[in-house]
Amino acid sequence: MNNLLDVNDLEIVFSRRGRKDVRAVDKVSFSVAPGETVGLVGESGCGKSVTSLAIMGLLPKRGVRLGGSIAFEGTELIGLPQDKLRRMRGRDLAMVFQDPMTSLNPVVPIGTQVTEVLVRHRDMGADAARKEAADLLARVGIPDPSRRLKEYPHQLSGGMRQRALIAMALAAKPRLLIADEPTTALDVTIQAQILELLKELVRESGTALIMITHDLGVVAGMCDTVHVMYSGRIVERAQRHELFAHPRHPYTGGLLASIPRLDQPRGERLEPIQGSPRDMLAWSQGCAFAPRCRNRVDECVGEAPVLAPARPDHEVRCYNPLGGSDDR
Amino acid sequence: MLRFIVRRLLVLVPVLLGLSIALFAWVRALPGSPAQALLGERATQAQIEMINRQMGLDQPLYEQYLRFLGKVVRLDFGTSVQTSQPVIDEMIRRFPATFELGVTALLIAVVVGVPLGYFAARRNGTWLDSATITGSLIGITIPVFFLAYMLKYVFAVKLGWFPNTGRQEARMLDVEHPTGFYVLDGLVTGNMAAFWDAILHLVLPAIALATIPLAIIARITRAAVLDVLNEDYVRTAESKGLTSGVVTRRHVLRNALLPVTTVIGLQFGLLMSGAILTETVFAFPGVGKFVADAIPTRDYPSLQGFILVIATLFVLINLVVDVAYGLIDPRVRVR
Ligand SMILES: Nc1ncnc2c1ncn2[C@@H]1O[C@H](COP(=O)(O)OP(=O)(O)O)[C@@H](O)[C@H]1O
Ligand SMILES: [Mg+2]
Numbered sequence: 001m002n003n004l005l006d007v008n009d010l011e012i013v014f015s016r017r018g019r020k021d022v023r024a025v026d027k028v029s030f031s032v033a034p035g036e037t038v039g040l041v042g043e044s045g046c047g048k049s050v051t052s053l054a055i056m057g058l059l060p061k062r063g064v065r066l067g068g069s070i071a072f073e074g075t076e077l078i079g080l081p082q083d084k085l086r087r088m089r090g091r092d093l094a095m096v097f098q099d100p101m102t103s104l105n106p107v108v109p110i111g112t113q114v115t116e117v118l119v120r121h122r123d124m125g126a127d128a129a130r131k132e133a134a135d136l137l138a139r140v141g142i143p144d145p146s147r148r149l150k151e152y153p154h155q156l157s158g159g160m161r162q163r164a165l166i167a168m169a170l171a172a173k174p175r176l177l178i179a180d181e182p183t184t185a186l187d188v189t190i191q192a193q194i195l196e197l198l199k200e201l202v203r204e205s206g207t208a209l210i211m212i213t214h215d216l217g218v219v220a221g222m223c224d225t226v227h228v229m230y231s232g233r234i235v236e237r238a239q240r241h242e243l244f245a246h247p248r249h250p251y252t253g254g255l256l257a258s259i260p261r262l263d264q265p266r267g268e269r270l271e272p273i274q275g276s277p278r279d280m281l282a283w284s285q286g287c288a289f290a291p292r293c294r295n296r297v298d299e300c301v302g303e304a305p306v307l308a309p310a311r312p313d314h315e316v317r318c319y320n321p322l323g324g325s326d327d328r
Numbered sequence: 329m330l331r332f333i334v335r336r337l338l339v340l341v342p343v344l345l346g347l348s349i350a351l352f353a354w355v356r357a358l359p360g361s362p363a364q365a366l367l368g369e370r371a372t373q374a375q376i377e378m379i380n381r382q383m384g385l386d387q388p389l390y391e392q393y394l395r396f397l398g399k400v401v402r403l404d405f406g407t408s409v410q411t412s413q414p415v416i417d418e419m420i421r422r423f424p425a426t427f428e429l430g431v432t433a434l435l436i437a438v439v440v441g442v443p444l445g446y447f448a449a450r451r452n453g454t455w456l457d458s459a460t461i462t463g464s465l466i467g468i469t470i471p472v473f474f475l476a477y478m479l480k481y482v483f484a485v486k487l488g489w490f491p492n493t494g495r496q497e498a499r500m501l502d503v504e505h506p507t508g509f510y511v512l513d514g515l516v517t518g519n520m521a522a523f524w525d526a527i528l529h530l531v532l533p534a535i536a537l538a539t540i541p542l543a544i545i546a547r548i549t550r551a552a553v554l555d556v557l558n559e560d561y562v563r564t565a566e567s568k569g570l571t572s573g574v575v576t577r578r579h580v581l582r583n584a585l586l587p588v589t590t591v592i593g594l595q596f597g598l599l600m601s602g603a604i605l606t607e608t609v610f611a612f613p614g615v616g617k618f619v620a621d622a623i624p625t626r627d628y629p630s631l632q633g634f635i636l637v638i639a640t641l642f643v644l645i646n647l648v649v650d651v652a653y654g655l656i657d658p659r660v661r662v663r
Contacts (some may be wrong), residue, residue, distance in 0.1 A: 109585075152658040152659070
């Protein structure tokens with residue numbers, strides 16, 4: 001296979017003595033082709049962040065059980081020794097986190113936090129690294145980069161910090177970038193700029209991107225393929241246009257209905273999904289989404305549905321999908 | 329930064345004024361007059377009055393205070409009752425010994441305490457962590473006096489590994505001491521035997537004195553490292569694939585050491601009270617022993633001088649700590 005990343009039956013279980021096991025991710029499989037932008041979408045708590053941390057090898061070593069396989073260019077990452085992982089992280093695969101206010105070291109200048117990647121992965125000397133760091137900051141749209149290099153995180157706004165973090169992530173020209181809700185913590189006006197920047201950078205550099213978000217609106221503008229997650233499992237996946245045109249899972253339908261649209265008739269209210277992610281069933285008892293689902297049928301409680309093709313290149317995990325069974 | 333230092337130095341003035349008033353009042357309130365202490369139980373009334381006149385004790389209180397203050401400003405703390413020498417001279421003569429002891433103790437506390445706290449945090453929940461927590465609790469609660477005695481008894485008296493009193497062997501008393509810091513003196517004069525001898529004399533008292541600060545520093549470091557390890561920026565650093573050395577030094581320790589720095593400054597007061605006990609046990613001729621001897625002899629001028637000097641040093645050292653803090657943490661600097 002010539003995929004960049006192949007995640008196969010990934011299982012992540014948090015187990016602590018004296019507490020019940022938490023199955024945060026349950027047999028999740030997906031792939032990322034070189035240069036592709038993949039969306040991982042779902043409400044808070046569905047397992048997006050732990051999936052990305054598992055790929056990066058950043059989950060805590062104690063209290064976590066990993067199952068399945070994560071292969072990057074054919075190299076199995078699960079169980080790879082730490083020193084090998086350290087050489088791949090930042091160089092082959094990199095990550096941008098949710099909160100730029102806390103993701104930068106407050107007592108180290110921005111410049112050092114960029115150059116340390118260059119020194120580590122691109123064998124640069126101090127001078128070359130400083131020059132390259134200034135170029136990188138300029139490329140992510142930070143004005144007056146050589147001055148900014150000497151500044152500390154608290155001297156930058158949230159948007160500028162996220163730009164700096166993106167510069168750090170892309171510094172070693174990774175082939176895969178994971179962005180975990182990179183705009184959630186930012187002002188609305190800044191959000192669009194950062195998304196635009198990411199889109200442009202990955203297109204220019206040919207970097208594959210896993211875009212993690214709870215907002216299908218974000219996915220609409222940039223992703224090639226979209227995987228919708230619910231309670232640790234993928235419940236629907238398709239190409240972006242296919243998914244937006246023919247959402248099959250009631251959960252996806254709910255997410256789409258809650259995006260504000262320009263062509264929406266005036267006065268029509270946005271429809272939120274009823275209930276909260278906490279009202280869910282364990283997958284062992286049926287479909288986790290059943291308690292909140294408008295399309296619920298009797299089969300939904302009992303045995304969980306499997307992820308099955310609904311249309312060409314479109315899979316859904318549902319007994320009673322939207323759009324009826326006519327075009328199945 | 330300079331403005332910050334000047335402002336902190338100005339704060340020193342009211343602090344020291346307040347302290348001088350407190351000290352003055354304290355000495356006046358003590359039972360047993362200084363004249364009596366000087367002259368002994370059988371002094372006549374006339375003798376006592378003469379001494380009182382000489383020492384200005386017959387003047388109104390506020391005048392006595394102003395005179396006291398005027399002298400203090402000129403570093404004139406009066407004459408030691410014990411030795412009949414100016415107190416300031418006694419201090420200057422003894423201070424290097426205490427400073428050497430204190431610095432060695434603090435060095436031990438930092439060099440052992442910080443790594444201990446760091447590894448305890450890294451191995452959170454393992455036997456090393458539990459041992460550190462328990463050990464530091466014992467270290468904090470064990471009386472310095474008792475510990476000093478035990479160290480002396482076991483390692484000096486019984487095993488004979490270390491000398492049990494003083495700063496230098498009697499046979500080396502003619503060694504030159506240009507700085508008063510004996511370890512340094514040994515190096516400066518190229519007298520390696522004296523250098524080594526001074527170190528041997530320092531080991532036991534320094535360990536006794538280091539125990540409490542070491543325990544506290546280990547605990548604070550452990551707690552701070554545990555906090556920092558959960559910070560997002562450490563995860564960012566890991567996501568960049570930096571070597572574990574760089575992650576530890578640049579991203580974990582630099583942040584975790586901020587609270588530790590503050591605590592090190594605050595240890596100084598503890599160190600001084602500990603020095604009184606330690607120096608007494610080891611007959612270590614420093615300021616601490618001098619003060620311990622000053623109490624039974626009602627050597628008030630020496631006590632006053634000691635407390636004022638220590639208080640000033642305490643404030644100055646904490647200023648240095650704040651400056652160091654500012655150097656590590658840019659957020660403090662801009663303010
Ligand atoms: N360290 C942890 N210990 C126990 N459970 C955890 C831990 N981290 C995450 N989880 C659980 O894993 C699930 C998925 O979390 P996460 O991946 O952060 O969700 P999100 O999709 O919002 O990023 C949540 O139910 C959460 O409770
Ligand atoms: Mg998350």
